[in-house]
Amino acid sequence: MAKLKTLSTDEHYHLRESGLADETVWGPKKEHPLYKLVTNFKSEVKTYYYWGQECRCCYCSSELPKHGRSFDAEHILDKSTYRQFMFDLNNFGVACPVCNTHKSKKNVLTSGYNAGLAALPTDPGDYLIVHPHLDEWSHYLMVDGDGLIKSIKPDGKGKDTIDICGIEAVNFTKLAVKFSLEHREDAYKLMCHLVTKKPSKKKTAELFLLLDRLAENTPQAQAAVRGLRDLLTP
Numbered sequence: 345m346a347k348l349k350t351l352s353t354d355e356h357y358h359l360r361e362s363g364l365a366d367e368t369v370w371g372p373k374k375e376h377p378l379y380k381l382v383t384n385f386k387s388e389v390k391t392y393y394y395w396g397q398e399c400r401c402c403y404c405s406s407e408l409p410k411h412g413r414s415f416d417a418e419h420i421l422d423k424s425t426y427r428q429f430m431f432d433l434n435n436f437g438v439a440c441p442v443c444n445t446h447k448s449k450k451n452v453l454t455s456g457y458n459a460g461l462a463a464l465p466t467d468p469g470d471y472l473i474v475h476p477h478l479d480e481w482s483h484y485l486m487v488d489g490d491g492l493i494k495s496i497k498p499d500g501k502g503k504d505t506i507d508i509c510g511i512e513a514v515n516f517t518k519l520a521v522k523f524s525l526e527h528r529e530d531a532y533k534l535m536c537h538l539v540t541k542k543p544s545k546k547k548t549a550e551l552f553l554l555l556d557r558l559a560e561n562t563p564q565a566q567a568a569v570r571g572l573r574d575l576l577t578p
C-alpha cells in the first residue's frame with residue numbers, strides 16, 4: 345500500500361509519531377482527539393487489504409465475508425513490541441479472528457524479537473511465517489481434499505505459520521463437523537487439547553480413546569480420528 349486517500353501525509357505522520365509514544369492510540373475512545381484519524385486509517389487499510397488479498401485471511405487463506413467484524417486489520421509485526429510500525433502501511437494484512445488471536449504478540453522474525461528495528465524488514469528470509477506481501481502462500485501451504493490447511497513441507501515457513509497462527513484450530517472446526525451434531529463441540533475441544541496442551545503419551549492415548557467413542561457409528565468421524573492419530577502420534 346503506497347499511500348492513504350483519507351488521510352494527508354501530515355496526518356499519517358502524526359499517527360505514526362503518536363503510536364510510537366503511546367500504544368493505546370490504536371484503540372482510542374470517541375472523545376480522544378485522534379479517534380477520527382485512527383478510525384479512517386483502520387477502515388482504509390482493512391478495505392485495501394481485504395480486496396488485495398482476494399477476500400481471504402492472509403495466514404489460513406479462509407474466505408472472509410464482506411463484513412468488518414469477520415476480519416481484523418492484522419499487524420504482521422505486533423504493535424506492542426514494534427510501536428514504530430503501528431501505522432506503517434506495509435506492516436498490515438487482514439486476518440480472520442482465529443489467526444489474529446492465536447498469533448497475537450508471538451515473534452515472527454527469524455532473528456528473534458528486536459524492538460529497536462529502525463526499518464521494517466523486507467526480505468522474505470527475515471520472517472518465520474508466510475508473509476502476505478513477500479511470499480506466495482501456495483509455495484508453503486495447501487488445502488487438501490478435506491479442506492484442511494497443510495504445510496507442503498514438514499518444517500519451515502508453512503509449519504511455522506500453522507503453529508504461530510493457530511491454523512489447526514481452523515482445521516479442527518472442519519474435522520469436528522464430521523462428527524454427529526451432539527458430539528461436535530466435544531470433539532473440537534479434544535482436538536484442540538491434543539495440540540495446544542501437548543499432553544504426555546499416556547494422556548494423548550486417553551484423549552484419542554475419547555475421540556474414538558465420539559466417532560462411533562459415524563464413518564467420516566472415524567476417518568478423521570484415524571488421520572489425526574497418524575499425524576500426532578509417532
